[in-house]
Amino acid sequence: MTVFDLRMSILLSTPGADDLDEIVGALMEWRHEGAPMQLHAGDVGFLWQFGPERTAAALRTWSREGRILGVGMVDGPDLVRLAIAPEMHNDEDLARQMADDVTRPERGVLSAGKAHVEALWGGRFRELLQEGSWELDEPWIPMVRDLSEPVVDSGLRVEVVGPDRVDDRVAVHRAAFTGSKFSAERWHAMAAGTPYANARCLVGYNGQGDAVAATTVWSAGPGKPGLLEPLGVHSDHQGHGYGKAIAVAAAGALREMGASSATVCAEASNTGAVGTYRSAGFQPQPEVRDLRRID
Template sequence: MTMMLRTPVAADLTRVASDLARWQSDEWPGFLHPGDLGWHSLVGAERTAADVRVWAYDGKTVAIGLLDEPDLLRMAVDPSVSDDESVAAHIRRDLEDPEQGVLAAGEAVIEARGAHALQDSLRTEGWVDDEPWTPLQLRLDEPLNVERLKRAAVRVASVGPDEAATWIAVHWSAFRATPLDDETRARFMQRWTTMATGPFADLAQHLIAFDSDEAPVAVTSVWAAGPGRPGLIEPMGVHKDHHGRGYGVAITLAGARALQQAGSSSAVVVAEGSNDGALATYVAAGFVPSTPVTDLSRA
């Protein structure tokens, strides 16, 4: 048995996403989704590939990691080997050895949800539970209750690069709540266009909600993993001037509807346990929270 660790090149990303998609199911533990790679690809295909790590066991991909930050690795492990102690031991050794080029020595966080054997192996080496996160899921194999979407009286548009400036302005307001200067807008538009036309473009739909005055009030991107698999909502935000009017629930339901039309079995998202506003929005949209999960950290 041979375990190999590699860093893919840009041309490999479609295959990496395909492998990752096969592991997505409605028993979703909140682990890495192809949509996470898609959103990360704001940095471009080459940089995204450089941030990905792939573990193969006898030629079969068994784990995929994404360095969201140099000290933050987000992972998914093939559910068929999630309890395999031998696979876990190989991966853990790579994670703890700076020479392997995954994590440097010192402080680090690993997101390994659902990878039971790997979590246990890391804990035995001194890794400890980090802050809790809550996976949420909305089943799409039955009619979707869009009453809150209708009540919000918004027009929802699926947009591409031509509408990037509008999408970006709402997203910036939702997450930064600071003025967006021309230089930053131009840089973000270039990154957004790179993402929207990159190797994961076919997985995504980018939505904007407009109110009755045609003001853009909320945005989301949703990412399919293929028919019969859960699709990811990432990100979702409401313009700071339009909070408290139900637009977060509305755009979330619009995203779920888009995923349903694409054949997804459910819509999924993970929210920080301390983010009461996000949790309340998703629950109001019909999402069901599952047991909170923690990442693992090393001091």
């Protein structure tokens, strides 16, 4: 689907699988220290578990004269997660077009009724939504660990996942996230995606050799902030500090990959997650909020 507005010269498109590399490249380019949290190449990378065609179908791009200025990932019918080029935060044409597109169901971004927009930067786009039919939603807390100094060993035996450890990675994920259908097949599809060239899956083992925690870390390139997404502790092994340990190990892995910092965003209401990341050296940043459509 393509929508073209002559007045604003902004093109809204649903890309094809052949466009994914360009989109991932744009998301990586937009990341830099001090920038607000937004859709990361790693978010697209985790979605890649469903294959490139389905990944492309969930994405939307806003372009002008062939250049991608904004990217959205439709996460179900009622949520779109967004990113825009850093210099476009106050571009009036882009803000108005994107606000129109996420508000009007016929544009093919969000369905009618209940809907949420994750746009965690300040600027004209959020102003326009709040002037219209959108209001602030629940708060999130971005958290950042600086990686300029070496990361002390976490004390947990942590292994990088290859084909021989996929079953452990899958088992921890399914036990950590109730209802998950993550599988070895999905892991291999994710690992075959373009973003995974700058990623690692990690599994932590306790003294008895049990797989107790796991995460995936995504780099946006040397000197740029990396992302933890997702991170979980096996339900049979919670309460032993394994969440902190795997978060520390994740920071260490990102530093080895050249990342300038490790980042994650936790719901403010999830005090356990916030506490775990704080204990692992992640510093809370000012809270941010999604936007939701007013009934």
